[in-house]
Amino acid sequence: MKNSRVLYDPHKEFYNLQERFEVPFPKELKENIISKNFRLLTGNLPSYDKQIIKVFDRGDFVSVNHRIAAFIESYFDIIFAINELTHPGEKRMILYAKEHSKILPKDFEENMNELLNSMGSTLEHVENNLKNIIKNLEDII
Secondary structure: OOOOOOOOOOOOHHHHHHHHOOOOOOHHHHHHHHHHHHHHHOOOOOOHHHHHHHHHHOOOHHHHHHHHHHHHHHHHHHHHHHOOOOOOOOOOHHHHHHHHOOOOOOOHHHHHHHHHHHHHOOHHHHHHHHHHHHHHHHHHO
């Protein structure tokens, strides 16, 4: 709704709704999103990075896929909060982040592609990739 282009609105109802949502990103919300999601990514038990390594090590690739999806979800929540962007949903998040974010982690797209392609790789490769992603994200927080 926020980014929709109004083609016909004779009574300005849709326009008024759009204006209602045109508010600055709340600072406290931004801080809470970053803090909560970063703790989910790493550093706490059971953080996503540790869960991914554990299920990868036991060869449970359905769970690896599920945990990587959760990791990426929190990762993008942080990216969008840092940039004070509303979340675009589940589609084309890399493209959306590249087009709309002023601040992105180093090697952002490469790291995401590497993580997604690492499922058929070695445990060491997955672990190093996760550490690299987390470090690059931490550098912009």
